[in-house]
Amino acid sequence: MKIRIPATSANLGPGFDSCGIALSQYLNIEVVESTDQWKIIHSLGSDIPSDETNLLIQTALKLAPNLTPQLLKMTSDIPLARGLGSSSSVIVGGIELANRLGNLNLSQKEKVEIATKIEGHPDNVAPAICGDFVVASYVEGEVHSVKHHFPMCDVIAYIPDVHLLTSESRSVLPNSISYKEAVQASSIANVMIAAILNGNLPLAGLMMEKDRWHEAYRKKLVPHLDQIRTISREIGAYGAYLSGAGPTVLVISPEEKTDQMVEKLGKLPYSATINVLSIDQEGIQVF
Incomplete structure (x- = not known):
């Protein structure tokens, strides 16, 4: 049995948490x-456990x-601690592993609920499970989510060669903002979501860059x-935003602008990997 889980990008700017x-990189x-004992064969580095202490x-x-212990092989092209859902993909993979080996017969909705409660918020785990574009909430212990088709585009990931832990990135966020600011931030997020649903990526990209929830506080990082x-x-791309807690930045780009974007991004004075990705529409897959 093989389980494949896509990378994910959370927030999309104002859609915070x-x-x-879901993106076309995979665990x-x-x-x-x-x-007799759990063992994972992998080449992801000595920091990643190979026994039952592994998060998976x-x-x-x-x-x-x-569960009966298993010998597992794990490979991943999702970079660690870069804002592309590496830990969420492992959590989702662990849920599916238990579902299959333990014959739990979990529904997609149940998987999203379990993963959200483990992760603490649904923005990465929901698209990893469902695929495509997912809007979800986790309030007072209740999880609600909606999947929708994301309009056709290229997704350019600019991935710096430095880690940025979510805990560090969260530590710069304020404990509260004003009611007026919250209303403005919410309205921006609402328009972005509506624009995506309407297939209007120019407007969606514009709204992605007007976030009031988190990006302004994280810019120094x-x-x-x-x-x-x-x-x-x-160049005329639709928009760019901080992926999850960062440091990866995603650019939503028309296909005809992608080569120019990649060339220009490659000239920035940072050590980074640039990947051209697409939207994964299926989410987790079992073969």
Whole structure:
């Protein structure tokens, strides 16, 4: 059995802790055989456990404590601690592992609820499970989500060669904002979502860049964000935003502008990887 989970990008600017898209980079988990003890074969570095302390197995055992130990193979092209849902993909993979090996027969809705409660918010886990574009809420213990088709475009990921932990990125956010500011921030997010649903990426991209919830506070941690936005506007991409907690910045681009964007981004004075991705429409897959 093989399980494939897509990378994800959360927030899309003003859709803070609520909106996310699934992307064409993947975590792959292969169940090889039953063993006496859990073991994961991977080449993801010594920081990633190879035994049952791995988040993948810990998540699976939360749902099904009596699972027979397995030998697993794990490969991933989702960069760690870059704002592309690496930890969420592991949590989602662990839920699916328990679902299949433990015959839990979980519905998609149940998987989203479980993953959200483990992760703390749904913006990454929901699109990893459902695919495409998902808007979700987690309020007073209740999870609600809606999946919708994201309009056709290229997604250019500018991935700096530095880690930015979510905890560090969250530490710069304020404890509260004014009622007036919250209303403005909410209205921007609402228009962005409506524009995506309407297939209007120029308007959606404009709204992505007007976020009031988090990006202004995180800018000092991601000095390349404004530079990428300047390039995006010059070339005619739809918009750029901080992916999750960063430091990755995503550019939503018309296909015909992508080569120019990649060339210009490659000239920025930072060490970074630039990937041209697409929207993953399926979410988690089991083969």
